Amino acid sequence: MADQNHVVMVNIVTPDGVVYDHHANLLVASAIDGDVGIMASHEPLIAPLKIAEVRVKRTDNPHHEDAIAVNGGFLEFSNDLVSIVANSAERARDIDLRRAEYAKQKAESTIKTAEEKHNVDDLARAQVSLRKAVNRINVSSHK
Missing domain, CATH: 2.60.15.10 (F0F1 ATP synthase delta/epsilon subunit, N-terminal)
Structure with a gap:
């Protein structure tokens, strides 16, 4: 040490x-x-x-x-x-990449729907979910 x-x-x-x-x-x-x-x-x-x-x-x-x-x-x-x-x-090493990519796709879909419906609450939540998923995907490449 x-x-x-x-x-x-x-x-x-x-x-x-x-x-x-x-x-x-x-x-x-x-x-x-x-x-x-x-x-x-x-x-x-x-x-x-x-x-x-x-x-x-x-x-x-x-x-x-x-x-x-x-x-x-x-x-x-x-x-x-x-x-x-x-x-x-x-x-x-603990990140499930498939799960993170699925979360990213789901968040992107929710963002699109929220923008079409002008739903600012769903949009804000989905944008946070997208940032979390992208962060996990980026970090997973450091295994």
Whole structure:
């Protein structure tokens, strides 16, 4: 394991439990206000997250980066501990690509129907579903 003075602990949790728990040299996430990179000794931070990929450069394999599809939530960093709390999150290796592609097609169909019927509520929900599906598809390519 790497020198404990230069690592952060990364925890990603959802209502279903812990999705990710590792030591890392670097974490990159997409906050609402822009991308944030966190290394050891970073200033404390709390940031709301976008529906996007979180990348983690682990200490046990410096040539590998873990990718996790995070669907919003928030990130907190303090005392070399990154905690991400999200409604849902999946590691690249756990994503069912066929299911994600089906969700994408279904969301695109719902968007088309909602636009034709001028249903703004269904349109907004379908656009979020589409962003989640596209995020999962993109992250799945990092297996």
